[in-house]
Amino acid sequence: MPTRVSFDHAHIFASDLSATVRFFQEMFDAEIVWEAAAAGARNVRLAVGRGFIHVYDQPPRLPRPGNIHHLGMETDDLDALVARMRARGYQFRNPIRDYPEFRYVMIAAPDNILIELFQVRHPAQWRVAE
Numbered sequence: 081m082p083t084r085v086s087f088d089h090a091h092i093f094a095s096d097l098s099a100t101v102r103f104f105q106e107m108f109d110a111e112i113v114w115e116a117a118a119a120g121a122r123n124v125r126l127a128v129g130r131g132f133i134h135v136y137d138q139p140p141r142l143p144r145p146g147n148i149h150h151l152g153m154e155t156d157d158l159d160a161l162v163a164r165m166r167a168r169g170y171q172f173r174n175p176i177r178d179y180p181e182f183r184y185v186m187i188a189a190p191d192n193i194l195i196e197l198f199q200v201r202h203p204a205q206w207r208v209a210e
Contacts, residue, residue: 089125089132090151092193097122097137100190104133107165108153129154139191150186150194158183158199 094100104110104126110133114125122137133151155161158176162185166172173186173194184198 087131089134090148091134091136092151093138093191094135095139095191097124097135100135100193101126103189104128104135106168107161107170150196152196152198155197155199158185158197161197 092100101110101112101124105112108128110126110128112124113127113132114123116123119136124135126133126135162172162176165187170187173188176183176185181202182198182200184196187195187197189195
């Protein structure tokens with residue numbers, strides 16, 4: 081039988097760990113599930129919906145081949161989330177774009193981490209079965 085593998089988290093560098101954690105808490109209701117000093121710096125693991133973001137207290141390194149382009153954050157109400165973020169003064173990189181399968185918009189988090197906010201039109205067709 082094949083070994084089961086599933087995605088667990090994205091690990092990002094933060095020049096201001098507190099600001100990055102606060103952004104994910106305020107915008108996506110993230111919860112701190114683990115915090116410790118590891119590898120010489122403060123680390124915070126945030127639960128966000130069904131996944132995790134691990135934030136490492138270190139300035140982002142120079143861009144290099146293989147860096148992640150963006151984090152994708154799914155919501156069940158894109159319009160409400162965008163309105164909430166606009167009310168807090170956040171600027172978006174593009175208007176909401178509509179496709180048959182989903183709608184999305186891009187925003188930058190602290191340290192210019194690109195985040196795609198998206199809403200799936202037919203969730204059962206989009207997700208992997210358990």
